[in-house]
Amino acid sequence: MSEIANEAIVVENLRKVYSSNGVEAVKNVSFSVHYGEIFGFLGPNGAGKSTTIKTIIGLLRPTDGKIYLDGVDVLKHPNRVRMVKGYSSQESSLDDRLTAYENIFLQGKFFHLSNEKIEKRSKEVLEMFGLWERRKDLIESYSGGMMKRLDIAEALIHRPKILFLDEPTLGLDIQTRHSIWNYIKKLREEHGMTIFLTTHYLEEADELCDRVGIIDNGKILALDKPGVLKSQIGGDLITMTFGNEKEKVNAFLEKLKTVKDVKSVNALDNNVYSLVAEKNGDQLIPKVFSVAEKEGISIESIRLKRPTLDDVYLTYTGKTIREAEGSREEAAQQRVTMRRIRR
Secondary structure: OHHHHHHOOEEEEEEEOOOOOOEEEEEEEEEOOOOOOEEEEEEEOOOHHHHHHHHOOOOOOEEEEEEEEEEEEEEOOOOOOOOOEEOOOOOOHHHHHHEHHHHHHHHHHHOOOOOOHHHHHHHHHHHHHOOOOHHOOEEEOOOHHHHHHHHHHHHOOOOOOEEEEEEEOOOOOOOHHHHHHHHHHHHHHOOOOOOEEEOOHHHHHHHOOOOOOEEEEEEEEEOOOOOHHHHHHOOOOOEEEEEHHHHHHHHHHHHHOOOOOOEEEOOOOOOOOOOEOOOOOHHHHHHHHHHHHOOOOEEEEEEOOOHHHHHHHHHHHOHHHHHHHHHHHHHHHHHHHHHHOOO
């Protein structure tokens, strides 16, 4: 019970099987999220990210498992956790025939807030997301980025302790994506909010999340800080090319193997060689040049590459996460277009 009381979110042995087709979307998932943490699920479409969020917040009923938000059993006391959580889904919940203020006013009424509270809080959240000056404009005139900011603002009208964001920047351009990242950081820094987000953008998980869960086919394959996950798959990679004859290069490479913090030295294609560092590769590069000078070796090029979350995902799943990106972004753009040509 101590973990449940001390954590913002606790999920134990969560399973979700869709009765319509028998698909097991979430398979015995267990994890917890600390108060004040930005926690992320990283995975492609169909990995089980959205199903997990929807189950946690009560939009879907789990097949098995237990869920606690702010120490409260979600399945036993759904009404008690209603005010604790805020949710912004992949698809916009906005009515584009209403103004921004009318949308957020309606959301406040769903939480039974008084007109006075809605007036005060709507000004706070709209100013926070830079939308106060556009509050009287119809949503149909908003850009995709503005709509997403308003979606998140709506999720904050009742001042939740825990915010759930399902693919918060899906389909947005990189500049708008960075803008949304800044707003998310601001929520945690200025309001101490606990944030649980899903994403298939590697750089988003790396930039925002204190911890990341790698999820695929309904299972959590790895969970830790991004830096720890990257360090677990190997050290920094240094690639080099040389201008000297092969015999001299081979002798140089043998010398490198004896240098402290060199994990391995390997020959690649076309006169390219790789060196894997035990730890920080940038501290090893000066040693490489020092040995090269002593051995009379000319280094034509040298490059340092640190492990990325893409490398982590590839290690745990055997595939890259980029395979799903294009089709999902196109689908997101189509949904926005269809919403605007309805009526």
